[in-house]
Amino acid sequence: MKAAKCIAPRQIRIVDVDKPAPKPDQALIRVCSVGICGSDLHYFEGSGIGEVTVTEPLILGHEFSGIIEEVGDEAGADLVGNLVAVEPGIPCRQCESCRTGHYNVCRDMVFPGGPPYDGVLCEYVTFPADFCFPVPQKLSPTQAALIEPLAVALHTVDLARVRPGETAAILGLGPVGLLTAQMAKLAGAGQLIGTDLLDYRAEAGLRFGVDFAFNAGKHDTVETVLDRTGGRGVDVAFDCARSSDTPGLACKVVRPAGRCVLTGISGAIEDPFPVNVARHKELTLHWCRRFRFDFPRAIAVAASGQADLKALATHSFPLERSQEAFALVSNAGDNVLKASIDL
Ligand SMILES: [Zn+2]
Ligand SMILES: [Zn+2]
Incomplete structure (x- = not known):
């Protein structure tokens, strides 16, 4: 073969x-x-x-x-x-x-x-x-293959324990970031702010439930997110990028006692981390390793059209x-x- x-x-x-x-x-x-x-x-x-x-x-x-x-x-x-x-x-x-x-x-x-x-x-x-x-017949083979990244997004949102009305930032609007936005909205999130280094992906964010998206190469991520949240920061930050910068940025854009879920893979063995910010704000950090038990739910969400x-x-x-x-x-x-x- x-x-x-x-x-x-x-x-x-x-x-x-x-x-x-x-x-x-x-x-x-x-x-x-x-x-x-x-x-x-x-x-x-x-x-x-x-x-x-x-x-x-x-x-x-x-x-x-x-x-x-x-x-x-x-x-x-x-x-x-x-x-x-x-x-x-x-x-x-x-x-x-x-x-x-x-x-x-x-x-x-x-x-x-x-x-x-x-x-x-x-x-x-x-x-x-x-x-x-x-998978149900309404899903094409191509869509069925995307159940896997959807399961990652579901696990990501689960780990954040998003509550209705909470604000969130999604750093990185590739497929996992876009699906994370959609699943966060489905879980009840309020304002979603999304960033990417590519304009077209920031724009795509708006079609996947992000309320405000910007190019992180053109606007300062921390300043912009704080500005959009009245200086408070978001309740939850999702790192869905392939970047060594975004784990640290996630810590900086969440409110004190906020939560960060780190799903993106920079590829590096070690990434720099603002330990003082994380400690001062007593943040909860959760790394995400793919998924567990999420495929049946991902299929249900996809079949219902919610993803x-x-x-x-x-x-x-x-x-x-x-x-x-x-x-x-x-x-x-x-x-x-x-x-x-x-x-
Ligand atoms: Zn994958
Ligand atoms: Zn084992």
Whole structure:
């Protein structure tokens, strides 16, 4: 079968690899759509995430949907033929984290498209059947692939414990930031302020529930947010950017005793942090690691139309043009929000 393999920084080649066979508890999935995520870009660009870098050629991709063609003996045969959104990280299910409900931080997690594990930019993959979630017919394969970033946004908003009427700032209006805005509104947030370094993404924020958006490269983030909130700061700040600056900015734009949820991945091992600001304001900081138990709810929200996955999916490419798709997202070309590879 065909696969798109990253063989060097910014170089993806179509190669032939063996088609996998499902183990007893697994489903064989014909991949339909793979979204390109900001975290994939760290590997595509060759910089890596923290200490994790690409040292061997790697198949990228983890946000995906597909049709189940076959299941192993221990998996439910009724799954066959379904379009499914697949929760990509496979935990060990035995360690303390897994046994206490925090399987998203399992140390033995197998995550596709994160070195050393090959991702899903290929024709067929196998996954545990219980991590495959059938989606209703009204969702297209491309939208079903976006259940994954939507699950990240739901987990992000959950961690903030947003209450009705609270104000929030969203730093970074890529797909996760935009969906976080939409989910924060759904959770009852009042005024939402959004920032990005790209004008078109700030504008996109306004279509995803952000009330006031600005370009953080042109206006001072802290001054502008304080100004919009009468000097008080927001109740909650979400960092959804790929930046080493935004964790610190989040601390500076929240009110005293406010909450910051840090979901964006700068890729650095360490980022500078205004510890004095955080201590003075007695802030609550919560890092977000992907999601846990969020796929069924993400599917329900998407099916109800409360998450606008259709507006997010701006670009589609065939597998053969994966290189072009990654370059487009990496360069933020053509006003791209989410690009997907559709097989
Ligand atoms: Zn992702
Ligand atoms: Zn575990």
